[in-house]
Each structure stands twice: as structure tokens, then as C-alpha cells.
Amino acid sequence: MIYTVTLNPAIDYVVRLETPLQTGTINRSAGEDCVLGGKGINVSGILAQLGRPSIALGFVAGETGAWLERGLVAQGLQTDFVHLAAGMTRINVKIKAGQETELNGAGPEIPQEAMEKLHQKLEALQQEDILVLAGSIPSCLPADTYEKILARLQGRGVRSVVDASGTLLANVLLYQPFLIKPNHHELAEIVGRPLQGDTQILQAARELQSRGACNVLVSMAGDGALLLDETGAVHRIGVPSGTVVNSVGAGDSMLAGFLAGYLETGSYETALRLGTACGSATAFSLGLAARSDIDRLFHQL
Ligand SMILES: Nc1ncnc2c1ncn2[C@@H]1O[C@H](COP(=O)(O)OP(=O)(O)OP(=O)(O)O)[C@@H](O)[C@H]1O
Numbered sequence: 001m002i003y004t005v006t007l008n009p010a011i012d013y014v015v016r017l018e019t020p021l022q023t024g025t026i027n028r029s030a031g032e033d034c035v036l037g038g039k040g041i042n043v044s045g046i047l048a049q050l051g052r053p054s055i056a057l058g059f060v061a062g063e064t065g066a067w068l069e070r071g072l073v074a075q076g077l078q079t080d081f082v083h084l085a086a087g088m089t090r091i092n093v094k095i096k097a098g099q100e101t102e103l104n105g106a107g108p109e110i111p112q113e114a115m116e117k118l119h120q121k122l123e124a125l126q127q128e129d130i131l132v133l134a135g136s137i138p139s140c141l142p143a144d145t146y147e148k149i150l151a152r153l154q155g156r157g158v159r160s161v162v163d164a165s166g167t168l169l170a171n172v173l174l175y176q177p178f179l180i181k182p183n184h185h186e187l188a189e190i191v192g193r194p195l196q197g198d199t200q201i202l203q204a205a206r207e208l209q210s211r212g213a214c215n216v217l218v219s220m221a222g223d224g225a226l227l228l229d230e231t232g233a234v235h236r237i238g239v240p241s242g243t244v245v246n247s248v249g250a251g252d253s254m255l256a257g258f259l260a261g262y263l264e265t266g267s268y269e270t271a272l273r274l275g276t277a278c279g280s281a282t283a284f285s286l287g288l289a290a291r292s293d294i295d296r297l298f299h300q301l
């Protein structure tokens, strides 16, 4: 089974402006939508589109949390959230006004007992299960929360996948994650130098592999992606053609497609192709990609 963990889920409130965003004044939107989000939840959503069951874990709180949970269940997702007694699941504001501006909330307080409940749920994981840890760690939790989760699972044969930025990602390498998916900016941040072109990106990916990561998938938005697989082989892919509507969740979609493709075929080439089809299909959609769009782009690549 695939388990996704989203410590700080969100309702994404996507607002479209026809004119550039102006600060210090009222901006009137041309339309808005609510999308159920959070990185691990997005991964579960695309896995479901691809016919791969998963269980979405994490924390929800208040009316927004109930809305999120109801919505996911209505979409056919399996969830097993820890319910927090106080606070509310955050609403993240995504402003589309030519360029994309995001305002991500802090989210509810997560007491130690709630964290312990999540650890207990994770005790169920067994050999061959896959654990996806995706998204930021809320400021109310210790910065080493992902490391603690992985430390408790050590020796159980669980394959981990981590999509987080900077130090969070660097610190989990020790636990030999099966897959990490930094974008090229995050990769540059981890190695502590600017990266120009594929040669420098590959060199940095090799550094992360030598520090413990099994497969390193570097996404580069409109420039596609580079995969350094566990055998040391390098795969490079571009993107299909289309119009970007909302790139929120593109990285999560890529991760889900990659996992599903790999589990289905055992081929890293196919995994990268399906991951790209999912990432781009989401970038070309208002919310997460639909299966028909994923299939169309997969055949284009
Ligand atoms: N402008 C774009 N045009 C086509 N495809 C795109 C575009 N942006 C993203 N994608 C697709 O999505 C994949 C992941 O995108 P990106 O590198 O932006 O990930 P990310 O930074 O983790 O994204 P996010 O944090 O927004 O979810 C890309 O490799 C590509 O396949």
C-alpha cells in the first residue's frame, strides 16, 4: 500500500485576476475556485486517477478540515487523518494574475499527543509499503519531524519518498529514501551553489545520491525533468505542449505519476514519462489533472 503524509493539508483558494496584483489596495477577482490540497493529498489524488489506491494520512482540524475530508472521501480517496481538537485546517491563497503569487497559511497547532497518534498509525506499515512525506513541516512541529518518522520505520523494509525543500530534504538523505524530488531551485539550495544547465544539475543530483538518496528526480517546471536512477543511469525529458493554467500541484502530480509508472512497469524511463505527463497535465488544468488529459499527454511524449 502507498501511504501519503500531509502534516499541514490545505484548501487551496485559487483566485484569478485579469489585471496585475496591486498591494495596498482592493483587487477584484474575475473568478475563484476551491481545490482540496496539500502536497501528500495531491499525490493521493493523482494516484487515484491512475487507479492506484493510497491512504492519505496527516492532521485535519475544524470546519475546513471536515470539508477537506468529506471532499476527499467523495472523490473516492481513502483517508485516515488525526483529528485535532482545536484550530482549523488552513486556507492557502493562490493568486493567478499573470504570474502566480501564493500565500500559504501556518495551519493549526499540532500537540505532541496528536503527533504520537500519527506515529501509531505509521506503525501499521510493512515490508514493500511506500511512504510519501510531502510538504513543509508546520512551525509548531520540530524541524526534524520527517527524520523522526523515518527513524521509527527503519529496518521494516518500507520505501520512503520525500518531497520537501532545502534542509528538510538534506536531513532525510541519511535514511536512504527510495526517491526524492527536488525542483532545480531546491537542489541548488541544498548543494549551496547556483546550478546552470544539465551538467551542473546532474553533478548536484549525484552528490545527493552519494549522500544516501536512491533515485533523484529533479523537476524543472517548463524545462522538464532529469532523473538520476539508482543504477547511476541518467534520463532527461522535456514537456509536452500546452497552456499553463495553474502550476500548483504540478510537482506532486509528477511524483505520483512517477511512482505509479514505476510500480506498474519497473521501468524508470516509463516512470519519468508518466510523471511528466501528470505534472504537465496538472499545470495545464485548473486543479489536479484528469485521467484523460494525463493519457493524452503521455502519448504525446
Ligand atoms: N510551465 C510548465 N509547462 C509544462 N509543464 C510544466 C510546467 N510547469 C511544471 N510542469 C510539469 O510539472 C513538473 C513539475 O514541475 P515543477 O518543477 O514546477 O515542480 P515543483 O516546483 O515541485 O512544483 P509545485 O511546487 O508547483 O507543485 C515538470 O517537470 C513538468 O512536467
Ligand SMILES: O=P(O)(O)OC[C@@]1(O)O[C@H](CO)[C@@H](O)[C@@H]1O
Pocket (backbone or CB within 6 Å): 008, 010, 012, 036, 037, 038, 039, 042, 092, 104, 134, 135, 136, 137, 248, 249, 250, 251, 252
Ligand atoms: O506549505 P506547503 O506544505 O509546503 O505547500 C502547500 C501547498 O502549496 O502545496 C501544494 C502544491 O504543491 C498545494 O496544494 C498547497 O497549498
